[in-house]
Amino acid sequence: MARRATIVGSGPNGLAAAVTLARAGYAVRVVEASDTAGGGIRTLPLTEPGYRHDVCSAVHPAALSSAFFRAFGLDRIDWLVPEASFAHPLDGGRAAMAWRDLERTAAELGDDGRAWRRVVRPLNRHVDAVAEVIGDQLLRIPPHPVTATRFALRMAQLGTVAGQRMLRTFRTEEGAALFTGVVAHANAALPSLAATASALYLLAHAHSTGWALPRGGSDAIASALIADLQAHGGAVDTNHRVANLTTLDWGDAAAGDLLLLDASPRLALTLPDVPDRYARAIRRYRYGPAAAKVDFALDGPVPWTHPEVAAAPTVHVGGARAEIEASENAVAAGRIVDRPYVLVVQPGVLDDSRAPIGHQTLWAYIHVPSGSDLDPTETVTRQVERFAPGFRDRIVASRAMTAAQRQAFNPADVGGDILGGSFTLAQALRRPVLSRTPWRTPLRGVYLASASTPPGPGVHGMPGWLAAQQALRDAGTPVELGDLFE
Numbered sequence: 001m002a003r004r005a006t007i008v009g010s011g012p013n014g015l016a017a018a019v020t021l022a023r024a025g026y027a028v029r030v031v032e033a034s035d036t037a038g039g040g041i042r043t044l045p046l047t048e049p050g051y052r053h054d055v056c057s058a059v060h061p062a063a064l065s066s067a068f069f070r071a072f073g074l075d076r077i078d079w080l081v082p083e084a085s086f087a088h089p090l091d092g093g094r095a096a097m098a099w100r101d102l103e104r105t106a107a108e109l110g111d112d113g114r115a116w117r118r119v120v121r122p123l124n125r126h127v128d129a130v131a132e133v134i135g136d137q138l139l140r141i142p143p144h145p146v147t148a149t150r151f152a153l154r155m156a157q158l159g160t161v162a163g164q165r166m167l168r169t170f171r172t173e174e175g176a177a178l179f180t181g182v183v184a185h186a187n188a189a190l191p192s193l194a195a196t197a198s199a200l201y202l203l204a205h206a207h208s209t210g211w212a213l214p215r216g217g218s219d220a221i222a223s224a225l226i227a228d229l230q231a232h233g234g235a236v237d238t239n240h241r242v243a244n245l246t247t248l249d250w251g252d253a254a255a256g257d258l259l260l261l262d263a264s265p266r267l268a269l270t271l272p273d274v275p276d277r278y279a280r281a282i283r284r285y286r287y288g289p290a291a292a293k294v295d296f297a298l299d300g301p302v303p304w305t306h307p308e309v310a311a312a313p314t315v316h317v318g319g320a321r322a323e324i325e326a327s328e329n330a331v332a333a334g335r336i337v338d339r340p341y342v343l344v345v346q347p348g349v350l351d352d353s354r355a356p357i358g359h360q361t362l363w364a365y366i367h368v369p370s371g372s373d374l375d376p377t378e379t380v381t382r383q384v385e386r387f388a389p390g391f392r393d394r395i396v397a398s399r400a401m402t403a404a405q406r407q408a409f410n411p412a413d414v415g416g417d418i419l420g421g422s423f424t425l426a427q428a429l430r431r432p433v434l435s436r437t438p439w440r441t442p443l444r445g446v447y448l449a450s451a452s453t454p455p456g457p458g459v460h461g462m463p464g465w466l467a468a469q470q471a472l473r474d475a476g477t478p479v480e481l482g483d484l485f486e
Contacts, residue, residue: 002027005258005471006250008242009412009450011039012057014262015225016068016461017449018234020468021258023484024477028234031248033241037226039262039410040418041459043217047297047397050356054218056293056410056418057459058345058363059314061085061202063221064209065131066460071485076224078215080350085206087312088174088181089387091319095306096174098182102207112175119158119169119179122150123204130204134197135462137438137454138429151200158183159196173320180324181316182206184341186423187289187367189332190325194425211314213345216353221459243411244270253445258471260449262464263412265432268441268448275442278433285432285452288423289331290403290416292376293365297396301360302346304388313349317342317364317383331367336374340366342383359396370415372403412450420451431456439467440474447471 005021007014010032022028036042040056047053063069064079082100089095099105102120106113123130129144133151142148157163158179170176182202186195205211214220226236242248245267251257261267265282268274304310318324318341327340348360355361364380377400385391401409403416412420421427431438432452439447439454449467451457472478 003256003258004029004251005260006031006248007260007262007449008245008248008267009039009262010037010222010236011262011412011450012041012221012225012459012461013449013451013464013467014039014260015222015229016464017260017262017468018229018464019072019225019232020465020484021471022229022232022234024472024479026258028229030229030234030236031240031242032236032238033411035239037236037238038219038222039412041218041222043219046295046399051297051359051361052217052354053295053361054345054347054363057218058347059211059213060218060221060459061205061211062131062458062460064212065127065205066462067131067135068461068465072225072228072461073485077220079212080215081210081212082311082313082350084308084312085211086181086314086316087309088178088316089304089306089309090173090177091386093305094174095309096178097308097312098178098203098206100207100210105207109175109178110172112170112172115169115171116175119154119200120203120207123147123154123200124207127204127208130201134201135455135460136466137431137436140436151197154200155193155196159191159193161191164191176321177319177324180321181318181341184316184318184324184328185343187291187331187419188328188423190328192424194423194428197428198423213313213347213351215351217347218459242267246270246272253443256475258445258447258475260447260464260467260471262450264414264450265448265452266414268443268446271443271446273443278442281433285430286422286427287370287414287417288419288421290368290370290372290406290413291365291418292368292372292374292401292403292416293363293406294377294380294398294400296362296364296398297355298360298362298394299396300358300394301348302362302384302388302394303390309387311349313345313347315344315346317344317387328367331369334369336366336368336372339383339386340379342366342380344384368403368416370403370417371407372416375400375402419457428456437470439463439470
């Protein structure tokens with residue numbers, strides 16, 4: 001009888017683990033609480049017929065450099081890569097643009113062009129090295145020491161108050177806002193070393209492989225992974241919510257069976273005989289602020305005041321650097337400002353399959369305190385209208401998901417935290433425990449495989465692949481990733 005592997009959660013990491021173990025010869029079963037598989041990479045008709053919306057993740061900067069997806073086969077998905085990685089509108093009809101072409105971006109930034117080039121060029125030229133440095137756990141001798149050193153120096157330069165005051169890297173409103181809009185992805189108090197590390201990682205991709213999105217929606221990724229899993233004998237069991245692992249028949253660890261959790265690490269504590277020290281460490285792991293999201297069905301493109309903003313699928317709405325930092329710091333303190341930072345995605349810029357002809361969808365979220373029940377619809381509408389007068393009149397329908405609703409929708413998003421844990425430097429090292437093998441639990445055959453493990457959030461599949469690799473190594477059957485996908 002084949003050894004079995006049970007995966008709880010069908011997000012990108014759970015599916016990456018499932019595909020890996022199925023190809024290694026395990027009989028794999030994925031259990032998913034929802035009625036559709038994919039976790040954060042689902043695309044559903046949330047508003048009106050004919051409009052397809054990504055339920056969580058929409059744009060995937062890390063996918064094209066992911067070791068897992070490169071081995072799996074990037075060509076299995078129809079990736080759309082924009083010329084404009086992201087845009088940042090400002091008051092007065094101005095905007096700053098981050099083109100995939102670094103030189104074009106620097107030229108348009110004027111007085112900040114040289115600084116932007118100096119920060120990004122050593123990283124975007126070596127994006128594969130950056131992905132290797134960041135794409136694993138940090139408690140190790142880093143590969144590519146020159147790239148790692150450059151990365152660390154830029155973190156200190158841009159992610160600390162002292163570094164900002166001393167060097168004043170970006171001196172124009174456009175340059176400062178363009179950078180801060182990326183830093184704010186991390187949903188943390190600013191300035192922040194960890195948030196800056198995330199921004200540098202994203203910027204390296206913005207000016208190299210690009211910020212890609214899959215045609216048809218993020219569920220194209222899930223569909224490709226599920227098809228491969230099924231081709232190798234695996235199965236996905238939907239409508240199966242697991243709140244307590246003692247109710248789950250996952251096999252016999254002594255016989256080589258495995259249980260991998262693409263879920264909150266707290267779920268592991270529902271198993272018997274968890275050592276007290278490990279349980280305390282998991283309970284100390286902190287979740288951060290949340291996201292409150294709204295999806296819009298529109299009867300046409302967003303009427304941005306600055307026309308080039310319409311070229312970017314990703315738009316950072318929030319005004320100048322000081323305004324964005326005030327917004328993020330308020331959320332970290334448990335408050336929400338009237339004009340918050342809004343992360344916007346307009347997939348119809350490249351993908352005409354998301355809405356009826358001539359229409360578009362808009363995906364947007366704001367950061368809110370954990371567990372918030374704020375409906376973000378009006379707040380987001382006002383902020384977008386600020387830079388796109390007439391936006392409100394374009395709205396055909398909308399659907400919001402509060403932070404509290406998000407946790408009910410996906411228990412792994414504790415309090416509505418979509419990043420799998422508070423984004424701090426300490427928790428980058430202790431994710432979720434301080435260990436050179438953080439995917440392994442003290443329980444034989446049980447592994448963590450979610451964004452709460454290294455390398456953290458993003459649609460790259462690496463936590464799932466690394467957890468599966470750890471499990472195979474512990475079982476005495478280590479397999480090279482490339483060998484599995486030949």
